[in-house]
Amino acid sequence: MNPDILRERQNATFDIEKLTNILDGGAERTNRRREIREVLVLNDPDFDYGTPTSLPTMILKLREYGISDPVEINWYKSMYWGTGREALGLHYVMFLPTLYTQCDSEQFNKWVPLIIGTYAQTEMGHGTHLRGLETTATFDPATQEFVMHSPTVTSIKWWPGGRNPLFLPLIFLSIPLSASLFDLFLSGFALPTCSGIVIGDIGPKFGFDAVDNGYLKLEHVRIPRENMLMKYAQVKPDGSYVKPLSSKLTYGTMVFIRSLIVGNAGIVLSQCCTIAIRYSAVRHQSEIRAGEAEPQILDYQTQQHKLFPLLATAYAFLFAGQYMIDTYNRISGDINQGDLSEMPELHALSAGLKAFTTWTANTGIEVCRMSCGGHGYSRSSALPDIYVEFTPSCTYEGENTVMMLQTARFLMKSYRQVQAGQQLSGAVSYLNKVHHRVMAPQAVSSQLDLNLNTLVDLYEIRAAMLVELAAQSIQQESARGKCQEDSWNNSTIDLVRASDAHCHYMVLKMFRDKVDQIEDPGVHSVMSTLAHLYAIHGMGNFTGDFLQAGVLTGAQVPSVSKCLKGLLAEVRPSAVLLVDAFDHHDKMLNSVLGRHDGNVYEAMFEWARSSPLNRTEVHESFHKHLKPLQAKL
Structure with missing residues (x-):
């Protein structure tokens, strides 16, 4: 054991095992893992x-x-x-969960026992914008089949993982049905590998070398009506469509x-x-x-x-x-x-x-x-x-960015509901107070002595302010005669900032709530320090927002930096213990620098010596190419 790393682990102020249990969701979960x-x-x-x-x-x-x-x-x-x-990976995290959530009982019993499947949603020309997907699924009442087709180059399914045809008895397709018939409801289809499906590999990527990502082109492929996942929506034999209770169910x-x-x-x-x-x-x-x-x-x-x-x-x-x-x-x-x-x-x-x-x-x-x-x-x-x-x-x-704008749509809808006099609950309930909160600076002194609950309140105020500013931007654009779509597009910078602030507030709130649940005094203390550090560091990065929200004064800004430095010093004695609590095994971490025993340099030298180029002191290429050349010279 390296003496430095050994010294770091002495005089612990909290029980590492108890913290690991909290991260896993309990001692039983830690033991099972x-x-x-x-x-x-x-x-x-x-x-x-x-x-x-x-x-x-x-x-x-x-x-x-x-x-x-x-x-x-x-x-x-x-x-x-x-x-x-x-x-x-795609089979376990997307294909199976899709079957679990969108199959009716008969489909579930039929398809889940199959070995491997993949999930094909993204197309070459469309990804996050699901309503823009071009692949068609046309119902043929005469044969009780759907005809699946890729009408354009951009409609070819792109990026499906693990798409080797030898191991894919089933493919899940995510397709918006015809607008006139099905109101662009995003529907899922189980597609057995069969003729009319053209697949191939899309080539090298930035990473994910072990994952076989490819393309999937459909050429008028026919599948039975029953292959539409029908837990929430159905196409009846006569072609009539039963809508789901909510379009978001397939999400x-x-x-x-x-x-x-x-x-x-x-x-x-x-x-x-x-x-x-x-x-x-x-x-x-x-x-x-x-x-x-x-x-x-x-x-x-x-x-x-x-x-x-x-x-x-x-x-x-x-x-x-x-x-x-x-x-x-x-x-x-x-x-x-x-x-x-x-x-x-x-x-x-x-x-x-x-x-x-x-x-x-x-x-x-x-x-x-x-x-x-x-x-x-x-x-x-x-x-x-x-x-x-x-x-x-x-x-x-x-x-x-598109994800942030999806959150922003929900925030703007929530803000309009508050404007209309509705009371909100859940994550956006803080918007209820947007017109009633007193935006007064904190203490009149230059000192910043804040408890965790106060910090959460400040992040709440910041999020509410940025949501309101984004809403006002849209309103101002509309007042200038812009249509709704252009007003939105001209306000997207503000909208992303509002979503970011909302998420920042939510993460801090979750952190605070978790700290409040911790009963062990030592673990509670160190987690409280980390939660404070998370909040103060964010306040330092977004000082302008907190000044604009009126919860921070210019005189208090230096106290943010001072508080941050104090928290860094407070974390220092426990830093190694806090990463030990993550319980990453050396073999899983696979890092010579992150070894639990701290013997970095010995491991680094052994790693270098294991290089194929070090099998001989003089590489065979010298004897094969350079030495004969030298002889001629």
């Missing part, structure tokens, strides 16, 4: 860790050990594949995936913080005081400023991910009972948080990499691979 890790991954003789050839074995192990819970499946796959993406898979992405942003950021903070604890460089020993770079305030707010953000996003999955499961239950009242809010929140968390985590990965200096550039650090694999999340399952 570790059981899966130890039994099915690390100590299973059938596995060669990270080798794609073990894929069939992995499927069989899931069945053998009865792993069917989506969270446990996600644990298992992420443990087995580490930071990479595996070929069956369930996307909401589920976006909820998973929120938590995954926290997981990825926690991995990067683990690597960067452990490395910063054993790396010594430069001098703070001339003539003295080189300090740990974690003692530099600038290094703390880079990493500790990201550490707080990782915890915030993990708790937000828990909230989203719990909320999704609860509302899904309500939907099954016929209560759709919370579906629009969940859809809007999942869209906004998907964008908010992935943008932040994507930037945070690069900050962690650069905080490791030159060694962070090496693939041995794992940080380059993590970045390459994570950055597509800013565009898949909804391009982030």
Whole structure:
């Protein structure tokens, strides 16, 4: 054990195991996760860790050990594949959830037992704008079939993952039905592989090398009427259409995936913080005081400023991910009972948080990499691979700007309801007070002594102000004679800012609520400090907003920086312990810089020596090409 990392773990002020339990959702969940890790991954003789050839074995192990819970499946796959993406990811996170949520009972029993499927929604010419999808599904009453067709080049389905025809007995298509007949309701179809389906690979990508992404072109493919997923909507034999109670019901898979992405942003950021903070604890460089020993770079305030707010953000996003999955499961239950009242809010929140968390985590990965200096550039650090694999999340399952604007539509609708005298509940209830809140500065002194509840209130006021400013922008554009669509387009910068502030407020509120639930004094104290750091760091980044909202004065601005510095110093003694609580196993982390034992340099040298170029001191190319050339000279 490296003496620096060992010293960091001495004199702990909180119980790491209890914090890990909170992150997992309880001690039983922690034990189950570790059981899966130890039994099915690390100590299973059938596995060669990270080798794609073990894929069939992995499927069989899931069945053998009865792993069917989506969270446990996600644990298992992420443990087995580490930071990479595996070929069956789309099957488990999109294909199966779609069947679970959109099949009627007969379809469920017929299709779910099938081995592998894929999900084809995005087209070459349209992605997030679902109503723009061009693939047609025309019902033929004479044969009781749908005729599926790709009428244009841009209508070819693009990016479906795992589309190898040898392993795809079933394809899920997401298509808006004819506007005249079905009012552009987004419908799902189960499509067996058959003639008329043209598929191929789309070529190399930025990452996701293990995932076989391709294209899918339909040439008048006929499928039975019963292959339309009919839990919520149906086409009757006579061609009549039964509408769903809400068009958003078919968005369930996307909401589920976006909820998973929120938590995954926290997981990825926690991995990067683990690597960067452990490395910063054993790396010594430069001098703070001339003539003295080189300090740990974690003692530099600038290094703390880079990493500790990201550490707080990782915890915030993990708790937000828990909230989203719990909320999704609860509302899904309500939907099954016929209560759709919370579906629009969940859809809007999942869209906004998907964008908010992935943008932040994507930037945070690069900050962690650069905080490791030159060694962070090496693939041995794992940080380059993590970045390459994570950055597509800013565009898949909804391009982030479009996601923010979807949230903005819900916020604008909510604001208009308040204007009309309605009382709102749920995540946007703070808009009820938008005309009644006293926007007075906090204390008259220059000191900023705020508790966590007060900070949440300030973020609430900021969000309400930016929502109102966005609404006013649209109103002003309309007053200038612009049509509704142009008024919206000319206000989108304000709308994205409003959505971002709403999401920031929600994440902080979730963090506060989680802190309030923690009973252990030591864990409560350190989590409270992190929640304060998350809030104060955001206040420093968006000082102008808080000044404009009237909750901060110019005289108080220096206190924000002073408070931030104090919180960094407060986190410093617990930094390594806080990343230990994430419980990332060395084999899963796969980073020479993030090793639990801190023996970075020994591992780095061994990693370098394992390069194929080091098998011989002189590469064979010298003897084959250069040496004969030298002889001729």
